[in-house]
Amino acid sequence: MRPPDAAGPRLLAAGRSIASGAAALLRWPLRLFEGREGREWRTVVLTLLIVFALMAALGSVGAVSTGVVVNFLVGLAITACIFSLLALGLQVQFGHGGILNFGLIAFAGLAAYVMGILWRHAGRGLADAIAADAALQAAVLAVVAAAAAVFAAPVAGLAVERFRPRAPTRLKRLAVLAAAGAAAASAVSLFLPLGVTQSRDAVILLGILLGIGAAVGLAFVFAMPAIRLREDYLAIVTLGAAELLEAFYRNEIWLTGGTEGILNLHNPITERALSNDAWQGFVDALDPNLRAVPLAQLLIAFLLVLYFFLLFEALIRSPWGRVLRAIREDDTVASAMGKDVNRFRLQALVLGGIAIAVAGILIALRTSTIFPGTYERQLTFSTWVALVVGGVANNKGVFAGAAIVLVALPELARNLRVLEEFGLQNIVGPGQGVAAGLILILFMMYRPHGLVGRKEELLFGR
Amino acid sequence: MGGEAVLQAVDVSKRFGGLTAVDGVSLDVHAGTLTGIIGPNGAGKTTLFNVLAGFYPPTSGRVLLRGQDITELPAHERSCRGLARTFQITRTLARLTVAENLLLGPRDQLGERALFAIFARPLVEEQEAATRERVDETLRAFGLDHLRDAYAGSLSGGQRKLLELARALMTDPSVVLLDEPVAGVNPTLARDLLDRIDRLRGERGITFVLVEHDLETVFSRCDPVVVLAGGKKVCEGPPKSVQEDTRVLEAYLGG
Numbered sequence: 029m030r031p032p033d034a035a036g037p038r039l040l041a042a043g044r045s046i047a048s049g050a051a052a053l054l055r056w057p058l059r060l061f062e063g064r065e066g067r068e069w070r071t072v073v074l075t076l077l078i079v080f081a082l083m084a085a086l087g088s089v090g091a092v093s094t095g096v097v098v099n100f101l102v103g104l105a106i107t108a109c110i111f112s113l114l115a116l117g118l119q120v121q122f123g124h125g126g127i128l129n130f131g132l133i134a135f136a137g138l139a140a141y142v143m144g145i146l147w148r149h150a151g152r153g154l155a156d157a158i159a160a161d162a163a164l165q166a167a168v169l170a171v172v173a174a175a176a177a178v179f180a181a182p183v184a185g186l187a188v189e190r191f192r193p194r195a196p197t198r199l200k201r202l203a204v205l206a207a208a209g210a211a212a213a214s215a216v217s218l219f220l221p222l223g224v225t226q227s228r229d230a231v232i233l234l235g236i237l238l239g240i241g242a243a244v245g246l247a248f249v250f251a252m253p254a255i256r257l258r259e260d261y262l263a264i265v266t267l268g269a270a271e272l273l274e275a276f277y278r279n280e281i282w283l284t285g286g287t288e289g290i291l292n293l294h295n296p297i298t299e300r301a302l303s304n305d306a307w308q309g310f311v312d313a314l315d316p317n318l319r320a321v322p323l324a325q326l327l328i329a330f331l332l333v334l335y336f337f338l339l340f341e342a343l344i345r346s347p348w349g350r351v352l353r354a355i356r357e358d359d360t361v362a363s364a365m366g367k368d369v370n371r372f373r374l375q376a377l378v379l380g381g382i383a384i385a386v387a388g389i390l391i392a393l394r395t396s397t398i399f400p401g402t403y404e405r406q407l408t409f410s411t412w413v414a415l416v417v418g419g420v421a422n423n424k425g426v427f428a429g430a431a432i433v434l435v436a437l438p439e440l441a442r443n444l445r446v447l448e449e450f451g452l453q454n455i456v457g458p459g460q461g462v463a464a465g466l467i468l469i470l471f472m473m474y475r476p477h478g479l480v481g482r483k484e485e486l487l488f489g490r
Numbered sequence: 491m492g493g494e495a496v497l498q499a500v501d502v503s504k505r506f507g508g509l510t511a512v513d514g515v516s517l518d519v520h521a522g523t524l525t526g527i528i529g530p531n532g533a534g535k536t537t538l539f540n541v542l543a544g545f546y547p548p549t550s551g552r553v554l555l556r557g558q559d560i561t562e563l564p565a566h567e568r569s570c571r572g573l574a575r576t577f578q579i580t581r582t583l584a585r586l587t588v589a590e591n592l593l594l595g596p597r598d599q600l601g602e603r604a605l606f607a608i609f610a611r612p613l614v615e616e617q618e619a620a621t622r623e624r625v626d627e628t629l630r631a632f633g634l635d636h637l638r639d640a641y642a643g644s645l646s647g648g649q650r651k652l653l654e655l656a657r658a659l660m661t662d663p664s665v666v667l668l669d670e671p672v673a674g675v676n677p678t679l680a681r682d683l684l685d686r687i688d689r690l691r692g693e694r695g696i697t698f699v700l701v702e703h704d705l706e707t708v709f710s711r712c713d714p715v716v717v718l719a720g721g722k723k724v725c726e727g728p729p730k731s732v733q734e735d736t737r738v739l740e741a742y743l744g745g
Contacts, residue, residue, distance in 0.1 A: 181609070182608045182609070185608055185609045185611070186608065189611045189612075193612075197610075197612050197613070200612070204609065339608070342607065342608055342611075343604060343607055343608065346601045346602075346607035346608075346611075346614065347593070347599050347600075347601030347602045347607065347614065347618065348601060348602050348603065348604050348607040349607075350586070350590055350593060350594065350602075351594065351602050353583075353585070353586060353590075354583050354586060354590075354591075354594050356585075357583040357584055357585055357586060358581050358583055360545065360577075360581065361577070361581045361583060362566075362583075362594070363545075363564070363565040363566040363569070364543065364545075364565060364566075364569055364574070364575050364577075364658075365566075365569060365594045365595060365657065365660075365661060366566050366567075366569035366570045366595075366597050366661055367566055367594065367602070368564075368566050369566065375604055379604070421585075484641060485585045485641070
C-alpha cells in the first residue's frame with residue numbers, strides 16, 4: 029500500500045518534468061541557430077526579415093489602409109515561395125549536379141502550358157463527361173488517390189525517420205503506407221461528390237500531372253546533350269531549347285493562344301478558397317483585412333517549397349547526393365569509381381525539373397492565366413542570379429537569393445516610376461536589369477560564395 | 491610470372507583521326523603480378539590505359555577481364571567488375587572531404603539509389619556505418635586519418651597520390667591500373683607507395699599494372715616489363731632481359 033502523501037512528491041516530479049520539457053521546447057527555436065547550419069539559417073531568416081521589413085515600408089508609402097499593406101506582403105510572400113522553388117530546382121541541377129541549365133524556364137513553361145492547353149482545348153467538355161460518367165469518375169478518383177499517395181510517401185518516410193529513428197523497419201513501412209493511404213483518401217474526399225466544379229478541379233489536376241510528366245520528358249531530352257557535351261556547350265543547347273519552346277508558345281496560336289495567352293483557366297485553389305466557409309472563417313479570424321484566395325495560394329506555395337526543400341535536403345545528404353557532388357567535381361573520376369554518371373545526371377535533371385515545373389504551374393494558377401512572356405529567358409537569368417546571391421550548393425541559399433533578387437529587386441524597380449516625375453523615364457525600364465547586374469557584380473567581388481555558400485569550397489574549384 | 495591472365499588486351503588499336511596512338515598491342519596481365527609499362531613520351535601508354543579502363547573505345551581489338559569480354563562495357567561497369575585505375579595527373583574530388591572521396595568506393599551502396607535514400611534510411615544508415623568504418627580503417631592504413639574531414643582539394647601532391655590509391659582500393663578491385671603513381675613524389679613517399687603496392691599484392695592478391703617514366707623504379711619493382719614505342723609493343727619479359735634488349739635502347743634513343 030502506498031501512503032497517500034506520496035502523491036505530493038509525485039506531482040512535484042511530474043511538474044518538474046513538464047517544466048523541463050517546456051523549457052526544452054522554448055529553447056528549441058534558439059538551438060536552430062547554433063553551429064554552422066544554424067548560422068546559415070540565421071543569415072537566411074535575417075535576409076527575409078530585412079527584405080520584408082523593407083517591402084512593408086515601401087508598401088506603406090501612400091497606402092490608404094493597413095489592409096492594403098498586409099495583402100501586398102502576402103502577395104510578395106507568394107512570389108518568394110514560388111521563386112524559391114524555382115531556384116531550388118536549379119540548385120539541385122547545378123548547385124549539386126553541376127549541370128549548366130540555362131533553359132530552366134522551359135521546365136516551368138512546358139508544365140504550365142501542358143496544363144493550360146488541356147484546359148483550353150478539352151477542359152470543359154472533359155469535366156462534363158467526367159461529371160456524367162461513373163466509370164470515368166472512378167478512373168479520375170484512382171488517379172487522384174495514386175498521385176496523393178506518391179506525393180505523401182516521401183514526407184511520411186522522412187517524418188517517421190525524424191521522430192522515430194529507432195523504430196523497427198516494418199513499423200516504418202506501415203507508417204509510410206498509412207500516411208500515403210490517408211493522403212490518398214483525403215485527396216479523393218476533396219473531389220467528392222464529382223459534380224461539375226469538382227470535375228473541373230480534377231481536369232486541372234490531371235493537367236498538372238501531365239505537365240509534370242512533360243517536364244520529366246524534357247529532362248530526358250536535356251539529358252541527351254548533357255551526356256555528350258561539355259558544360260559550356262550544354263548551357264547553349266539548353267538555352268536554345270528554351271527559346272525554341274518560347275517561340276512555339278508565341279507562334280502556334282491555334283494551340284497556345286499566342287501572345288494573348290491562355291485566359292480564364294479554371295482554378296481549384298480559387299474555387300476552394302472562396303467556397304470553403306471554414307477557410308473563410310479562419311482567414312477572417314486571423315485578420316479581417318486578409319483575403320481568402322491569396323492566403324490559400326500562400327499556404328499551398330509554402331507547403332510545396334517546404335516539401336521539395338525537405339526532400340532535396342534528405343537526398344543531398346544521402347550517399348546519392350555524395351555521388352552527385354562527385355560527378356560535379358569530376359565525372360571521369362566518378363565513372364572510374366563505378367558510378368553511372370549518366371543515370372545520376374538524369375536523376376538530378378528530373379528531380380530539379382519537377383520542382384521547376386511545379387513552380388511554373390503555381391505561377392500560372394496564381395493569376396489563372398498563362399502568357400509566353402512569363403516564361404521567358406529573363407526569369408531564367410534572374411533565377412541564376414538568385415542562386416549565386418543565395419549561395420551555390422547550399423539549399424538554404426535559395427530562400428535568401430530569391431527574396432533579394434526576385435522579390436525585393438522587382439518591387440524596388442517598380443518604385444523607380446517615381447523618377448518619371450523628374451523626367452527620368454528612360455531609367456525606369458532598364459533599372460531592374462541594371463540593378464540585378466550590379467548586385468551580381470558586387471557579390472562576385474565581395475562575396476563570391478553567396479550569402480550562405482561555403483567560402484572554402486570556392487578555394488578548391490577545378 | 492604469376493597465375494592465369496586476369497586482364498588481356500587482344501590486338502588493341504586506337505586511332506584518333508589520322509594518328510594511331512596504339513597499334514595492335516596484345517598484352518596478358520597475370521594474376522598477382524606488378525606489370526610495368528614503359529616507353530618514351532607518345533608511346534601510347536596512357537591511351538592503352540584508357541582503352542583498358544574503358545574511357546576510350548578501341549578502334550579495333552578486344553579487352554578481356556578474367557576471360558570475359560569487356561570491350562563494350564563503359565568505364566563504370568568495368569570498375570564494378572573489379573578493374574580500378576588512378577590518374578596520371580591526380581584527380582581528387584576537390585570539394586568533397588577526404589573521407590567522402592573514399593566513401594564513393596564501395597559498390598552496391600543502397601543509399602546511392604534515390605528511392606532508398608528516402609524510403610529505406612535505416613538500411614542505408616546501417617550500410618553507411620559499416621562503410622565509414624572501412625573508410626576509417628583505410629585512412630589509418632594510409633596515414634591520412636588526420637585529414638579525414640579536410641577538403642581533398644587542400645591536400646599536398648604526395649597526399650593526393652596516396653588518396654588516389656586508397657580511393658581506388660575502396661572499390662575492392664582485383665586489378666588496379668596505376669598511371670604514373672610516383673611521378674613528382676619525393677623518394678621517401680615513392681618508396682612507401684611502392685612498398686604498399688607490394689604488400690597489397692601479397693596480402694590481398696591484387697594485380698597491378700603501372701605506367702611509369704622512372705625506369706629505375708620499373709626495373710627494380712616490376713615483373714614483367716612491357717615496352718611500348720610508337721604505339722607498338724617492342725618487347726616484353728622479365729626486367730633483366732628487357733634491360734638488355736637493344737630494341738628498348740633504340741626506342742628510347744629514337745633509333
